[in-house]
Amino acid sequence: MSTRHIILGLLASKPMTGYDIKSLFRGLSWLIEVPSYGSLYPTLHELLEEGLVTVRVEPGQGKPPRKLYQVTEAGQQALKKWFATPEITELSVKAFARQLILADCFSPAELAKYLEQRRTQLASYVERTASSAKNPGSDNGRLGHWLIHDYGAMIARAELTWLEARLAELLTKIQQPAQP
Amino acid sequence: MSTRHIILGLLASKPMTGYDIKSLFRGLSWLIEVPSYGSLYPTLHELLEEGLVTVRVEPGQGKPPRKLYQVTEAGQQALKKWFATPEITELSVKAFARQLILADCFSPAELAKYLEQRRTQLASYVERTASSAKNPGSDNGRLGHWLIHDYGAMIARAELTWLEARLAELLTKIQQPAQP
């Protein structure tokens, strides 16, 4: 959800043009929904009108001018507000993957808290559905039904393992904040 | 894409009501996009007008009547046509997961061919992106960028393993079509 917040979040880590933002998503369309220019540019204009971002125009030689968008104070507050929203905790691969890109908006501790939250949610999901994990023969002959549930369980388990690895990394980073 | 085709495909394996279809998706919203009633019922009406499905109304006692939708010849042809479409080969978790539910529309051999296709696509994806698999330190300091790519690689690898297991199962099923 909320393409505008993803865009805002990406701009928070570094000023960028619409084209830059789009490029960030290159090769990721199989995993997440990538905004098209038809929604990207209008969204940028909206954010500008609302005062959440500002523009700096760098005249391009031969090319159209680069319009570098930068988040304002108001923009950062809007972002913070969004992070506190229940929407951000939504259990969906789609939403989670999209939000992962915003990792740079958080401190290691905040990020760890977020991943921890997701781990808890996923774990409870796996537990709830473990009982219905049957063999292909059951499910009253519906192979498709079994396949999608098995696929889902597989994804959930894989993601759990991954989350634990990332959390372990983060914890060591938090405990020794100074780098060698 | 194409919610109408998913609905059509689900009806192909068994006549159902709009409510039945919706129920099939229960607990799956974290993994795939589940159509809301606001799109489900109107789509059913459209399919009916286009002659791709027929209705049989079973009067309900106290409850609204159950409207059982059933695919027609024309519907099955439309479905076959869709399966031959390049859209169906799209490399995206979202599209693939959604189509998995339609497994019952295929013979084991057809299904195997489909999974094989996806395996090939995923494998080539993993190979292409393996070179850019770096450690968290690189990626010019963009943790988010690294995270999403690592997450994607993890999902791709997990799915590959899963695909191989499912394919192995299917192949034994194809070689011994008669069950004990």
Place this chain on the structure above:
DNA sequence: CATTGCATGTAAGGGGTTACATGATTTT
């Protein structure tokens, strides 16, 4: 006695994609 399940639908509105328009520079 309140909530969930069963069962159908509509209307307004929102958010997005597709297709188009433009054009120089670099790569194949």
Place this chain on the structure above:
DNA sequence: AAAATCATGTAACCCCTTACATGCAATG
């Protein structure tokens, strides 16, 4: 010579979600 990269944008359209409206039966 063609295609991809860089770079911005608009307008029509499409699909879908949200919120509403209805109402009985079973479950807790």
